[in-house]
Amino acid sequence: MVAQTNEGSTVAPMRDGVPLPGTTPPVVLSQLAYRVFGPLRTDRVRAMLDCLGLAGLPADPVAVVAARHGVSTVTLNIWSKMLAAAGSRHPLPIELVTELARRTRTGEDHLGRVRAVGTFGLAAPRPPRAQPTFPPATAAPMSSRSDRAAAWVAGRILAAVGPLRMSTLHQAVTRARRARSRPLIASQQLASALRAIGATRDDRGLWRAPEGLAPPARYRALVAVAAGRDLTRQEMIDALRVAGYTEMSANMRKISSHPLIHRDGPNRFVLIGGDLSKS
Structure with missing residues (x-):
């Protein structure tokens, strides 16, 4: 639910959900998915974790993930919105916000991080910095x-x-x-x-x-x-x-x-x- 101010502009929903015990984004997202879909729909939990790049593989396009789990892209998007609705209300400690908001590091799954951060209703993280090229080193670095x-x-x-x-x-x-x-x-x-x-x-x-x-x-x-x-x-x-x-x-x-x-x-x-x- 999105509230409106007297001037008609919208503001973000209050983060009034019940806090989860996890302290890192992957753990909190896993717990959140389990809370939203429950123990009876672990198929949805697995699909959501796969979509977020938390199932052992980097995040793939939605169509690829949907096909892997035998559902349509429309269904997968509906599940994603359900998860995001809960994520946008989940209280976020400053440590978790800091980890979510930081720039993606080189070698990390940027698409997965964008989806994870979006699940909590936050702005997408910046992509990795372009890596400078150097001439071959003459000796192996420490x-x-x-x-x-x-x-x-x-x-x-x-x-x-x-x-x-x-x-x-x-x-x-x-x-x-x-x-x-x-x-x-x-x-x-x-x-x-x-x-x-x-x-x-x-x-x-x-x-x-x-x-x-x-x-x-x-x-x-x-x-x-x-x-x-x-x-x-x-x-x-x-x-x-x-x-x-x-x-x-x-x-x-x-x-x-x-x-x-x-x-x-x-x-x-x-x-x-x-x-x-x-x-």
């Missing part, structure tokens, strides 16, 4: 703090599932960092940062975790439950819950953003790994 953080994520993945090729590892790190709105990292940068933390690459092209690095307990538990199995979406959610994730986290976020989980087809999910046996 890893940045962001690169090293990505490398430690990769190291924990390797410690959990074993040796991996860079293509598999880079995709896993990208899933994890996109879900947390972290800057993405190129595979060459990731390789340099991995070497800096002690990871090694063997003569078959497989990366191995730094010596002595232990994987997180929930990673170990998930591998114990799901490694080597082809699971449906619900079965993978159940595996996440067994591994120690909450039901909401497993259902709304981890199923699409967990670095160890790869969507291998319609309603088919597997854990990454097994690159050693493929070499």
Whole structure:
């Protein structure tokens, strides 16, 4: 509902909705979609997250997303408006507004961010800055703090599932960092940062975790439950819950953003790994 002033101009609706517990845009959007469409219409929740670029893939054109979920573009737009109606009334802490309003960084999904910000009734973020071109460097630059953080994520993945090729590892790190709105990292940068933390690459092209690095307990538990199995979406959610994730986290976020989980087809999910046996 939009109010009118005495002069006839319109003002934005009051943000009088019930606050959600999430603290980042992806989490709040997931929770908002679940609130709007409820547990009985998870198909709509999945379609909305896909449209917002929060289902493990960058945001696609509406027609592509609609076809992927077997609905018309008109239907998808109606669902988007329902979600936006709730989003425009959702209270926004200053930290969330700051994150939503900032300029899109290079490598981020700008279309997904535009749709996410629009869901909350805010102005679209500015696109990434044009990147200057530089002559080839004569020596590899030192890893940045962001690169090293990505490398430690990769190291924990390797410690959990074993040796991996860079293509598999880079995709896993990208899933994890996109879900947390972290800057993405190129595979060459990731390789340099991995070497800096002690990871090694063997003569078959497989990366191995730094010596002595232990994987997180929930990673170990998930591998114990799901490694080597082809699971449906619900079965993978159940595996996440067994591994120690909450039901909401497993259902709304981890199923699409967990670095160890790869969507291998319609309603088919597997854990990454097994690159050693493929070499």
